[in-house]
Amino acid sequence: MATVSMQDIADRLGVSKGTVSLVLSGKARNKRVSKALCEKIIRTAREMDYQPNEIARSLRTGVTKTIGVVVTDISNEFFGRFTFHIQEQAKKYGYTVITTNTNESLDEFDDLITILLNKRVDGIIFVPVDNGQDIALRISNNRIPMVQIDRYYPEFKANYIGVNNYKASAEATEALISLGCRRIAVICYDINLNALTERRNGCSDALKRNGLYEPGLIINVDYENQEEEITQAIMDLNNNPLKVDAIFFCSRRICITGIKYMYQAGIKIPGDMQILCFDNIDSFRIANVPINYIEQPIREMGEKAVDLLIEQINGSDEVSRCVFDAAINIVRPSGMR
Amino acid sequence: MATVSMQDIADRLGVSKGTVSLVLSGKARNKRVSKALCEKIIRTAREMDYQPNEIARSLRTGVTKTIGVVVTDISNEFFGRFTFHIQEQAKKYGYTVITTNTNESLDEFDDLITILLNKRVDGIIFVPVDNGQDIALRISNNRIPMVQIDRYYPEFKANYIGVNNYKASAEATEALISLGCRRIAVICYDINLNALTERRNGCSDALKRNGLYEPGLIINVDYENQEEEITQAIMDLNNNPLKVDAIFFCSRRICITGIKYMYQAGIKIPGDMQILCFDNIDSFRIANVPINYIEQPIREMGEKAVDLLIEQINGSDEVSRCVFDAAINIVRPSGMR
DNA sequence: ATGAAAGCGCTAACAG
């Protein structure tokens, strides 16, 4: 009942452990072990229900066939999908995935990277946490391939997969303007990483170009107590004497919280307020109010992240920053209200 | 630059590897190594940036501090949340989590269990796949602790965490009836595992008790091409000369697909049709149509699954089936139409 | 209080 090892098979057959290893790892046929012995070994392995010990194999070869994935929060639909596609793609290459969540916490990020490195993963795909450059640096100091997703550390020369946040945000904002919106607010996390700064800036710049920019309408909230801050922000916007007529939510969670509150507060969409969300949400399809959104090609990005990582694991040392195009979906084709 | 081992530290200090191990794994203070040496070793380890090799440790101790989690599809909000809480709880115990998706496929389930066993995970939390008893049996044959979640194999004596599907479905159905619904349809996966059969039966039995049961209105769809089958089912129900006035969707994905199609088809909720969904969806809060739903205490379930598993890993051999209460949320408190 | 050595299960280089 105790787990059977190659030695056990070797003993039973009176051959050596080395031969068993050769056969069982498929390297036998290369004009090595005789066909008869091969078959005998394979048969006995099956009979004894032999299962290779990957831990021992990893220790010996230095390869774990495992990649670490660090996202903000896997229960977030965006990262859940991203992770799903990473996993499915990794499976194709024969890799297993350890997933972890930072909750945007620098300490957790630090701990997780340590754990992954100590577990000797072959590569790491991660969502950078604000101010975590030094932590990310530890990965490369250990010569472990990595790919940043969603955001990147600008000074850090490492692979990155993301979308054209700036351009998509700017274009979507222009679209809102051409729908007739004049006072557009932005609600974003106070995180200083490109994915978010570019969204804010894309929107601000578009507003400036149209002479509609108002600094007071760009609101940044803290990740930790976003619920309250978002609610408060909308309350303030709603009480603003100069009526705001559209809100650009920089992420799905912000948007969901925002919409919930708007219902409570009796703010009509799109009658009182137009909405633009960075990210598509499954639920939008069942929310029968018009919600404009920007959609990232999550599947392609997830698959590409794995492809890139595997290339690195296999020895490539080209660093690439891969920027995908986000799709802009404006629900109302013509004037509203 | 090459990774530093305990031997390297030992060499540098002229002590033995064993002593270094003792100190670095914290077992030194037990009246063993001298305080001075202790400090010296710890300091040098830090200086040399020593990182323990968990693979080697695992090989030696037979413990990986890793648990495997097998869900249907992590991009599904329900499993995404479940997995999130499993991960956060595992983190508290110092465990890392490998997550994988079966997509309800028996072959994938088989492969995944093999991989997890070969990677020598300390325990497995999994969502059973229809007809996968023999595969699950392999886990217990290897004496690896496990916990089934969401569903269970009836003949299989193993831990399980789930909800009272039958009771919740029956009560929710009764609630629909008391709202005035008379012709209630059910759309469910054709999967023969308790989570789903109990939902169907809870609903059917409630209908029977009220003399409203009609076999033709209980529809089972295939997981693989659910989109089409669900759409078709609703189309049929809509064309049914005897007007159906409510649909019970047995899972969130079925519900989302269903609602999307209902919008397309111009079916008004709740005017034309009342809706009941097994599972709450974040999006419901932003869908401003009334959707009745049954909500599982996902967080508690995820945490409990880990607690249970860890107990088993620590030697307990009690088998428990833990059934949580789902909450029923009926949106319209009084008559409609 | 510390060192020496065995061994976890596997691979790979070398010998025969």
Next chain:
DNA sequence: CTGTTAGCGCTTTCAT
């Protein structure tokens, strides 16, 4: 063609 052997990095028992 097949056996032998030396580790991979760590823990742990047994000496000293």
